[in-house]
Every structure is written in structure tokens, then in C-alpha cells.
Amino acid sequence: MLYATAGLLDVLVEFATDREPQEANVPLAATPAGELTGTDDRLADIGPDTSVLTHFYLPDAGGAVSSVFGVDLGTPSGGAQARFVSHPTGPLAVTKEDDLAGAVLVAVPPWDAEKIRAFDRRGTGVELVGLDAEPPVESIE
Template identity: 45%
Template sequence: MSTDTDVHVTRGLLDALLELAAAEDPEAVSAAIAVTPAGDLDRSVSEGSPDGNGGFDADGADLDPATPVFTDLFLPQQRRSVNAVFGMDVTIPPRQTQGRFVSHPLGQLEVTKEDDLHEVVLVAVPPWDGDAVAAFDRRGNRRRLVVLDAAPPVGQLEDFDETQSM
């Protein structure tokens, strides 16, 4: 049973975020993440095994179709000069991303003053597995993380033109 304070994420996105954090270790990662309404998810990708994070909801069948589920990742683009000056990715419109993923290679499983804050912040620490990630609100309050075996619709972000935000 999900509540309004639960944070929902697809297993595929969570796995990709943890792989990204592991690949960049010992450097920290900060990446924008976006949601898809639960009613738009492809639920045919069920793996049927719970994670160790206190939240597993097979395919999200009991979710309200309007429930936001984190499904997509925008990789950091550190080579752009504007990003280097301001320290954030300004090419992604705020309406496109409702959350932020950050890695803390030194092991702080909490939101810190150095993190880019969003409505929801997913924080991961070594050893970069499902037990080493947690969800927080922008004030640093921990929220229950529910991992779904579902996928976003194919081609969901194909129409996004990052020049629209420049």
C-alpha cells in the first residue's frame, strides 16, 4: 500500500543510477531525474523479487494512475561552459525534472548542504546497491522508497529539444 509520502522509482532507473554512481566513484554524481504517471508505465517487465529497501510493489498495479514514478535520467553534461560556471545543468527545464539523484562516495546517506535540491532527492552511498539508496524531500526528511518493476513508455522523451531552454 503506497502513501502520498512514498517515492516511486522503476527498478531500471534505480539500477542505472547505481551503476552511474559506481562508475564515477570516488567522484560524486548529481543528475536530474524525471517522472512518468503510473498509468503510462509498461508493467510487463516484472522480475518478481523484492529489494532490501522496505518498498516493493511488483508492477505498481495498486497505484493511482496519476502517481508520479521516477523513470528517466538526464546525464550530467559537465563539458558545457555555462554548467561549469554555475555548477548545475541549466539545459533541462525545471518542468521536465521533479527530482535529483546524488551519490555520496564517502558514505553519508542523507541530504547535505552541498546537494542540488529538488522536490525529491535520491541519495546513494557505497556499495552502490539497493540497500544503499534512500529518498528524501527537499528538507532532508526521509521518505519510503518503493521500487517498481515497470518501464516508461518507449520514446517518452524523444520530442524533448534541449535548445528550448537556452
């Protein structure tokens, strides 16, 4: 089972809509469930150390440096635990052309957060649960 905040799923669908007819390809990061706030009763059931996908990284961030030096500045040094890809012409599955991660979320038109599907790195379907929760507010001092 894979968990993600409902807010993240909504943003990913908006991103896929904006990118169409091109594919979206976005690294995702997780936050431990114990650090989330929200009214979703399922938060108490999944345990505080369970990873919940909460953030995405803009795919074009650091593009100039990556092009010149081969360094990916768009993803933090801790890496991304998952990836979101959209397939504007299908299929609703992981393809050989997709960048892989520990988990891959895939969306196809019509764009709807409820229709995003999750897969492991082998392309096997995994249950995706959207949680009504928010990650902690981060600030730079």
C-alpha cells in the same frame, strides 16, 4: 512514498560506481504510473496519475552552453522533479552541499540499488519503492 522504476535505480547505481571517487549529481524526471507497462502488481494500486521516477538527464549535457550563457540545456524545460546524488564517503543523507529538488535520492558505497534512500527537500526520509515497470518508448519522427 516515492516510486521509481527498478531499471532507473539500477542505472543510477551504475552511474555512481562509474563516477567514484567523485560524486554523482543527476536530475530525474517522472512519468505518470498510468503510462507505464510492466508486470508489477503494485502499478494498479498506486493510481494512474501517481508520478514514478523513470528518467535521468546526463549532468554534462549542454555544459558548454551553460558555461558561456548560463543556460542549462541538460534538463528539459519542464524541469526535473527529483535529483540523485551519490556520496562516495558518506553520509546516507541529504547534505547542505547537495543540490535540492522536490525529492532527493542518495546512495553511498557499497553501491546497490536496494540501498538507495529517498528524502524530501527538508532531508526527511521518504519510503522509496522500486517498481518493475517501464516508461513508454519515445521516438523522434
